[in-house]
Amino acid sequence: MTSFQLLLVAGTHGNEINAPWLFDQWNKKPSLINTNDLKIKKVIGNPIARKDCKRYVDRDLNRSFSPELLMNSEIKDLEASRARELIRDYGPIGTNPCQLVIDFHSTTACMGSSIVVYGSRSYDLAIASLIQKRLQLPIYLHEGDNSQKGFLVESWPCGFVVEIGPVPQGLVHNKIVNQTLLILETCINEISSVINRQAIFPKQLIVHRYLQNIDFPKDSLGIPNAFIHSAIQDKDWTTINADTPLFVNLEGDIFRLSEYSNENQVVPVFINEAAYSEKNIAMILTKKEALDFDLSWGKELYELVSI
Amino acid sequence: MTSFQLLLVAGTHGNEINAPWLFDQWNKKPSLINTNDLKIKKVIGNPIARKDCKRYVDRDLNRSFSPELLMNSEIKDLEASRARELIRDYGPIGTNPCQLVIDFHSTTACMGSSIVVYGSRSYDLAIASLIQKRLQLPIYLHEGDNSQKGFLVESWPCGFVVEIGPVPQGLVHNKIVNQTLLILETCINEISSVINRQAIFPKQLIVHRYLQNIDFPKDSLGIPNAFIHSAIQDKDWTTINADTPLFVNLEGDIFRLSEYSNENQVVPVFINEAAYSEKNIAMILTKKEALDFDLSWGKELYELVSI
Numbered sequence: 001m002t003s004f005q006l007l008l009v010a011g012t013h014g015n016e017i018n019a020p021w022l023f024d025q026w027n028k029k030p031s032l033i034n035t036n037d038l039k040i041k042k043v044i045g046n047p048i049a050r051k052d053c054k055r056y057v058d059r060d061l062n063r064s065f066s067p068e069l070l071m072n073s074e075i076k077d078l079e080a081s082r083a084r085e086l087i088r089d090y091g092p093i094g095t096n097p098c099q100l101v102i103d104f105h106s107t108t109a110c111m112g113s114s115i116v117v118y119g120s121r122s123y124d125l126a127i128a129s130l131i132q133k134r135l136q137l138p139i140y141l142h143e144g145d146n147s148q149k150g151f152l153v154e155s156w157p158c159g160f161v162v163e164i165g166p167v168p169q170g171l172v173h174n175k176i177v178n179q180t181l182l183i184l185e186t187c188i189n190e191i192s193s194v195i196n197r198q199a200i201f202p203k204q205l206i207v208h209r210y211l212q213n214i215d216f217p218k219d220s221l222g223i224p225n226a227f228i229h230s231a232i233q234d235k236d237w238t239t240i241n242a243d244t245p246l247f248v249n250l251e252g253d254i255f256r257l258s259e260y261s262n263e264n265q266v267v268p269v270f271i272n273e274a275a276y277s278e279k280n281i282a283m284i285l286t287k288k289e290a291l292d293f294d295l296s297w298g299k300e301l302y303e304l305v306s307i
Numbered sequence: 308m309t310s311f312q313l314l315l316v317a318g319t320h321g322n323e324i325n326a327p328w329l330f331d332q333w334n335k336k337p338s339l340i341n342t343n344d345l346k347i348k349k350v351i352g353n354p355i356a357r358k359d360c361k362r363y364v365d366r367d368l369n370r371s372f373s374p375e376l377l378m379n380s381e382i383k384d385l386e387a388s389r390a391r392e393l394i395r396d397y398g399p400i401g402t403n404p405c406q407l408v409i410d411f412h413s414t415t416a417c418m419g420s421s422i423v424v425y426g427s428r429s430y431d432l433a434i435a436s437l438i439q440k441r442l443q444l445p446i447y448l449h450e451g452d453n454s455q456k457g458f459l460v461e462s463w464p465c466g467f468v469v470e471i472g473p474v475p476q477g478l479v480h481n482k483i484v485n486q487t488l489l490i491l492e493t494c495i496n497e498i499s500s501v502i503n504r505q506a507i508f509p510k511q512l513i514v515h516r517y518l519q520n521i522d523f524p525k526d527s528l529g530i531p532n533a534f535i536h537s538a539i540q541d542k543d544w545t546t547i548n549a550d551t552p553l554f555v556n557l558e559g560d561i562f563r564l565s566e567y568s569n570e571n572q573v574v575p576v577f578i579n580e581a582a583y584s585e586k587n588i589a590m591i592l593t594k595k596e597a598l599d600f601d602l603s604w605g606k607e608l609y610e611l612v613s614i
Binding site for chain 2: 021022024025028029032054108166167168169170171172173174175177181219223224225227228229230233248249250251272274275277
């Protein structure tokens with residue numbers, strides 16, 4: 001019997017309330033989800049921000065897991081403290097050690113159901129490939145973006161984010177709850193299949209690799225003076241080219257991809273995510289790639305769940 | 308030459324950012340909108356809440372115009388003070404007296420472009436009828452709801468709310484900005500036509516009159532344990548009947564209209580407006596009515612603009 005334990009996090013951002021709502025229902029009725037006897041810990045990432053229905057109190061919790069913040073106990077703001085607390089309680093050598101974490105988010109962008117992995121860790125690619133194979137959902141591979149660091153899942157040996165949208169902040173939506181539930185059950189099933197040595201990894205996985213962040217056009221005061229063009233609003237995961245309009249202002253001036261990138265055939269994601277405007281991100285450009293599955297990834301994942 | 312002055316308010320709720328964004332662009336480029344030489348004051352309702360992108364700081368500004376709050380100068384919280392300030396500056400006997408106010412909002416509900424009038428004031432019905440005639444948009448007539456009082460526009464002789472959705476809070480959306488712009492221009496044109504004695508009032512106007520608020524089903528702790536059923540999510544302004552499902556929980560239990568109302572053929576609005584969950588409102592039921600246009604309404608409106 002393995003001592004492997006799965007950590008499920010919801011409400012890392014306090015105004016993304018669908019997964020926390022689902023966790024509450026599940027707590028009240030444990031039979032709601034079949035856990036296949038998997039050992040699971042579930043936790044609300046930022047319960048205080050959740051209470052106020054805001055993304056965070058002092059800083060973005062999902063950017064607070066950087067070594068600088070985690071190792072500097074002088075920094076005592078709410079999210080820096082909460083990050084250390086979560087690792088102390090559920091980290092790989094914590095009180096209730098968990099080896100794999102899934103962090104459930106929602107977005108105002110029209111992302112559908114998707115997975116975000118950070119860096120190209122073999123464990124993450126292995127488990128993501130199983131979920132993609134089952135649900136055909138897109139994977140965003142976030143790496144090489146020096147402006148954004150300190151994601152929660154990076155503090156665990158294996159972990160990924162589930163991003164589901166579009167849904168406004170602070171609103172429980174039938175479709176989003178059901179999509180969250182489906183992915184949650186699929187994750188549990190696939191992790192169980194790894195533990196039971198019955199996982200069948202695909203030959204390839206498709207990822208959308210981070211290229212660059214695109215900010216809104218702004219005036220001299222730093223205020224956006226154009227908005228997302230209707231040609232790409234709600235078109236996350238669609239391939240666009242140099243001529244595609246990204247922004248338009250009220251006078252009809254159009255800002256095309258070619259003004260921002262020499263790339264052609266790129267795929268924008270997180271288009272008009274409300275929480276990203278403060279990060280100066282109107283959308284993120286990615287490049288679609290097929291990765292050949294490396295058999296060692298699967299072997300390493302088997303080892304992780306066999307502790 | 309009349310001294311009539313129009314007050315335009317945006318950002319009464321600090322996280323409804325489309326109209327404030329439009330006002331900013333308009334301030335930077337006055338020729339953006341043709342004002343037909345109408346005297347216009349425009350103001351951000353709650354600039355401090357807007358800066359933090361939250362609905363309000365201490366209390367909902369759009370429930371802070373009740374006589375109890377306005378007349379009690381001991382109550383000094385941000386929104387109570389701001390309400391008094393707005394009336395002092397732009398009220399009908401203020402420093403810059405305005406006789407008619409339009410308060411631009413957005414909603415997460417799928418309301419399209421709509422008008423909200425409070426009570427059945429003749430001025431309001433007269434101007435709303437002109438805008439409805441021009442744009443065929445629905446009018447929600449809010450009256451008789453004792454749980455909600457103190458709306459901004461009630462402090463002016465004539466005034467109404469423009470509600471546009473769906474749009475998440477804190478996000479500028481191409482479609483919402485353009486819808487706001489269209490209604491704004493239409494309002495200016497119709498008010499000008501009244502001033503110029505060229506308005507042609509319709510014989511009837513269609514209103515959706517308030518019937519009752521419906522709250523989410525809740526557990527013993529007051530937490531919602533069901534969500535809006537997909538049969539009505541995004542179906543604002545659609546006639547429903549006793550059998551229509553309003554809510555469903557994760558076990559599939561359905562809560563139908565007949566459990567909440569003896570009415571049949573009612574029209575829900577503000578379905579799943581994120582900001583209303585704290586007000587215990589999952590949706591508002593209305594009854595569609597045709598009102599015969601009373602010629603005295605038009606006469607009174609003519610008098611209002613002729614001061």
